[in-house]
Amino acid sequence: MSEGEHSSLRTRLRNAxxxxxxxxxxxxxxxxxxxxxxxxxxxxxxxxxxLSGIPRFLVGMASEGFTLGAAGTVLILALALPAFRETSDDWLKRTELAVTFLDRYGNILGERGVKQNDTVPLEDFPDNLIKATLATEDRRFYEHFGIDVAGTMRALVTNARAGGVRQGGSSLSQQLAKNLFLSNERTIERKIKEAFLALWLESRLTKSQILKLYLDRAYLGGGAYGVDAAARYYFGKSVREVNLAEAAMLAGLFKAPTKFAPHINLPAARARASTVLDNLVDAGFMTEGQVFGARRNPATPIDRRDQAVPDYYLDYAFGEVRKFVETLPKSVNERSFVVRTGLDPNIQLVAEAALDQSLREFGKDYKVTQGAIVIMEPNGTVRAMVGGRDYGESQFNRATDALRQPGSSFKPFVYTTALLGGMKPNTIVVDAPYCNGNWCPQNYGRSYMGSIPLITALQHSLNTVAVRLGDKFGRSNIIDLAHKMGINSELKTSPALPLGAAEVTLVDMATAYSVFANGGRSVYPHAMVEMRVGDGEVLWRFDRDAPKPKQILPQNIIDEINPMLNNVIENGTGRRARLQGIKVAGKTGTTNAYRDAWFMAFTGNYVGGVWFGNDDYQSMNKMTGGTLPAMTWQKVMAYAHQGIELKFIPGVGNAPAPKLEETPNTLQVPGLEANQRPVTLSPKAAEVLVRLERLFKEASPLPARPAGPTASAAPVPNRAN
Incomplete structure (x- = not known):
C-alpha cells in the first residue's frame, strides 16, 4: 500500500x-x-x-413515620426470628424428658425432668390457688396482651430506687414462654426472645390455656413440675384439696422454688407464703379477714428431711441422659426412661457426711466454705458425687462444672510424659534455682535438694523439677497426654502449666487418674449403667454399648509411674490418706495463694478426688492438699473398702501396705448402723443377679415392670458395693 493510500485511510477513519x-x-x-x-x-x-403551614407539617410527620415504621418493622423481624426458631409445629403436644433413676442395686433414687400431668382441668383448681398465683405473679394477666407494660415500668422504677433487683417485670405469659422454650440464663437476648414468644403464645392460646399450661409446667422444687405434683410432694394430697395456707405456700414457690422449698427451708417458705397472703389483700382478691385463718395456721408440709437424695449426682446423670437422647434416631418417640446408675447409696452418704464434717470442724480455721468429692471405679463408673456443701443453698455442681487450678495434682501427667520420653524413676534430676525467661518458680519450702532421683522429686512435689521436665519434654506433649487421659478443658501452654496453672474439673481429674488405676486404658466416665424405656426394652447398656477402652499408656510406663505415686502416699505429701492394709497411690495439689486444695488418689478398687476452696476464689488459711483434702479422702475410702474383695494397683503389686501408727478419726454417719459397711457382692456378682432377673422377667407371662432391674437385685436398702 502506497503512502497516499495510507493517508486516505487515516482520513476516512478520523472522519468516522x-x-x-x-x-x-x-x-x-x-x-x-x-x-x-x-x-x-x-x-x-x-x-x-x-402545602404550607400545618398541613405541610402533618404530611412531613406522616412521611417520617412511615420511614421509621418500615425500619422498625425490619428490626423487629430481625429480633423475632431467633425467638420463633425456638418453636416447632408440635410444641404443644411435645412431651418433656422424664427419667426415673435407680441406684446400682435397682432401688429408686429420684426423678429428673417433667412428668406432665394434664389430667386436672383448670376449673378443678382451687379458686384460692389461682387467685394467689395471679396476685403474686401477674395481677393484670387478663388485661395485657402478653407483656405487662405498666407492670414492667413499675418494676423498673422499684428496682432503680432499691439499687438492685427487687421486683420482677415478667408477665405470666413471659414466664411460660421461658419455661417452654428457653433456659434460665440472665441475658438481654433471652429477655427479647421471651417477650416475642409471649406475644406468640397469646396469639395462639386463650388466657385460660396459658394459665393452665403455666400451672402444669412450672418447676416448684423437690423434683416436682406443676402444682398438682408439688401438692402431692409437699402435702401428700391432690391440688384439688389444698387449703388457702397451702395454696399460698405453693404460689410462693414460682419465684424461687429452691430457696422457698418447705422441705429445705420451712421458715423461708412460710415467710414467702405470708407475702403471698399480703398480695391477695393488696390486689383486692381477698380481705384481711379471709386470709386471717391462713396466717394463724400456716401450712405444714410432709417432713422429708430423712429422705436423702443425691441431687448433685442426679443432675450429672440427667445431663448424661439428655446428651444420649439427642443421639437417638427420630423413630424413637419415647420420652420417659428408667436409668440404672452406678451410684452406691452408702458410699454417697459417707462422702456427703465426710465433706460436711470436714467443713464444720475445720472450715473456720482454714477459712474454707466449699468442697466437692468424686468417687469412681477404674472403668469410669461414678459411684458417688458431692458437688457442694448444701444443694439447697446452691445447685452449682463444683465436681462437674467448676474450673479450678489443680496445682501439683497435675504433675503426674508431667512425670508420665518424662517416662514416655525415656526417663526412669531412678533417673537423676537437678533441683536447683531455675528460670524460664523472667519467671523463676520456687519450691514450697523455698529450699533445694540438689541432684536426686525422679521418684524423690515427685515424692516432695518439687516445682523446679516439674518446670524443667516441662521445658525438656514439651508442654504441648503434656497437654496431649492429659487430654487423652480424660481432661476436656482447654489447657494453655504457659510456663507454669507443669505446676497445674491450667483449669480443670474434678470429674475430669478423677477420669484421668482412672487411667493409672486400670493399667493405662482409656476411661469413659459415666453415671448411667443401663437405660430402659417404659416397657422394659433396654436402649443402652454400658458393658455392651459404651466406647471400648483403648490402651493409652504402655504397661511398662504404668509399672513405673504407679510406684512413684504410691511413694507419694507412703513417704511424701499424701501420708494422711493412708489406709490400713491397703495400698494407695496419688498426689496432692495446692495452688498459689491457697485458693485451691486437691487430693487425687486411687486403690485397685476405687479412684477418688477431693477439692476444697471458696466460690469467690478467696484464699484459704494455708490449706494444702495433704491436709483436709487427704483426710477427707481417707474417711470416705476407709468405709468404701470395707467388706469388698481388694484388688491390687497395677504396677504396685501385692506388697503389704505399711502399718498405720494410729487409727484415723472415725466418721459418724447417721443412717449407717455402726458405720460398718456390710460384706456384699462383687460388681460382677451383682451384674449376674441383674441379668438373671432380666431373664426371669422375659420368661414370665406377666409384662415386665417399667422400673427395670429392681428389688430382686438387692432388697436391703443398706447394702453396699
Whole structure:
C-alpha cells in the first residue's frame, strides 16, 4: 500500500470517529433537554399539591413515620426470628424428658425432668390457688396482651430506687414462654426472645390455656413440675384439696422454688407464703379477714428431711441422659426412661457426711466454705458425687462444672510424659534455682535438694523439677497426654502449666487418674449403667454399648509411674490418706495463694478426688492438699473398702501396705448402723443377679415392670458395693 493510500485511510477513519462523537454528543444533549423538560413539567404539576403551614407539617410527620415504621418493622423481624426458631409445629403436644433413676442395686433414687400431668382441668383448681398465683405473679394477666407494660415500668422504677433487683417485670405469659422454650440464663437476648414468644403464645392460646399450661409446667422444687405434683410432694394430697395456707405456700414457690422449698427451708417458705397472703389483700382478691385463718395456721408440709437424695449426682446423670437422647434416631418417640446408675447409696452418704464434717470442724480455721468429692471405679463408673456443701443453698455442681487450678495434682501427667520420653524413676534430676525467661518458680519450702532421683522429686512435689521436665519434654506433649487421659478443658501452654496453672474439673481429674488405676486404658466416665424405656426394652447398656477402652499408656510406663505415686502416699505429701492394709497411690495439689486444695488418689478398687476452696476464689488459711483434702479422702475410702474383695494397683503389686501408727478419726454417719459397711457382692456378682432377673422377667407371662432391674437385685436398702 502506497503512502497516499495510507493517508486516505487515516482520513476516512478520523472522519468516522468525528461523526460518531458528534452523534453521541447530540444524543446526550437531546436526552438532557428532554429530562430537563420532564422535570420542569413534573415540578409544575406537583406545584398544584403544594402545602404550607400545618398541613405541610402533618404530611412531613406522616412521611417520617412511615420511614421509621418500615425500619422498625425490619428490626423487629430481625429480633423475632431467633425467638420463633425456638418453636416447632408440635410444641404443644411435645412431651418433656422424664427419667426415673435407680441406684446400682435397682432401688429408686429420684426423678429428673417433667412428668406432665394434664389430667386436672383448670376449673378443678382451687379458686384460692389461682387467685394467689395471679396476685403474686401477674395481677393484670387478663388485661395485657402478653407483656405487662405498666407492670414492667413499675418494676423498673422499684428496682432503680432499691439499687438492685427487687421486683420482677415478667408477665405470666413471659414466664411460660421461658419455661417452654428457653433456659434460665440472665441475658438481654433471652429477655427479647421471651417477650416475642409471649406475644406468640397469646396469639395462639386463650388466657385460660396459658394459665393452665403455666400451672402444669412450672418447676416448684423437690423434683416436682406443676402444682398438682408439688401438692402431692409437699402435702401428700391432690391440688384439688389444698387449703388457702397451702395454696399460698405453693404460689410462693414460682419465684424461687429452691430457696422457698418447705422441705429445705420451712421458715423461708412460710415467710414467702405470708407475702403471698399480703398480695391477695393488696390486689383486692381477698380481705384481711379471709386470709386471717391462713396466717394463724400456716401450712405444714410432709417432713422429708430423712429422705436423702443425691441431687448433685442426679443432675450429672440427667445431663448424661439428655446428651444420649439427642443421639437417638427420630423413630424413637419415647420420652420417659428408667436409668440404672452406678451410684452406691452408702458410699454417697459417707462422702456427703465426710465433706460436711470436714467443713464444720475445720472450715473456720482454714477459712474454707466449699468442697466437692468424686468417687469412681477404674472403668469410669461414678459411684458417688458431692458437688457442694448444701444443694439447697446452691445447685452449682463444683465436681462437674467448676474450673479450678489443680496445682501439683497435675504433675503426674508431667512425670508420665518424662517416662514416655525415656526417663526412669531412678533417673537423676537437678533441683536447683531455675528460670524460664523472667519467671523463676520456687519450691514450697523455698529450699533445694540438689541432684536426686525422679521418684524423690515427685515424692516432695518439687516445682523446679516439674518446670524443667516441662521445658525438656514439651508442654504441648503434656497437654496431649492429659487430654487423652480424660481432661476436656482447654489447657494453655504457659510456663507454669507443669505446676497445674491450667483449669480443670474434678470429674475430669478423677477420669484421668482412672487411667493409672486400670493399667493405662482409656476411661469413659459415666453415671448411667443401663437405660430402659417404659416397657422394659433396654436402649443402652454400658458393658455392651459404651466406647471400648483403648490402651493409652504402655504397661511398662504404668509399672513405673504407679510406684512413684504410691511413694507419694507412703513417704511424701499424701501420708494422711493412708489406709490400713491397703495400698494407695496419688498426689496432692495446692495452688498459689491457697485458693485451691486437691487430693487425687486411687486403690485397685476405687479412684477418688477431693477439692476444697471458696466460690469467690478467696484464699484459704494455708490449706494444702495433704491436709483436709487427704483426710477427707481417707474417711470416705476407709468405709468404701470395707467388706469388698481388694484388688491390687497395677504396677504396685501385692506388697503389704505399711502399718498405720494410729487409727484415723472415725466418721459418724447417721443412717449407717455402726458405720460398718456390710460384706456384699462383687460388681460382677451383682451384674449376674441383674441379668438373671432380666431373664426371669422375659420368661414370665406377666409384662415386665417399667422400673427395670429392681428389688430382686438387692432388697436391703443398706447394702453396699
Amino acid at each position: 470517529l468525528l461523526d460518531l462523537d458528534s452523534r453521541v454528543d447530540s444524543g446526550l444533549f437531546r436526552l438532557g433537554d428532554l429530562t430537563r423538560r420532564a422535570i420542569a413539567a413534573y415540578s409544575a404539576f406537583m406545584e398544584r399539591f403544594s
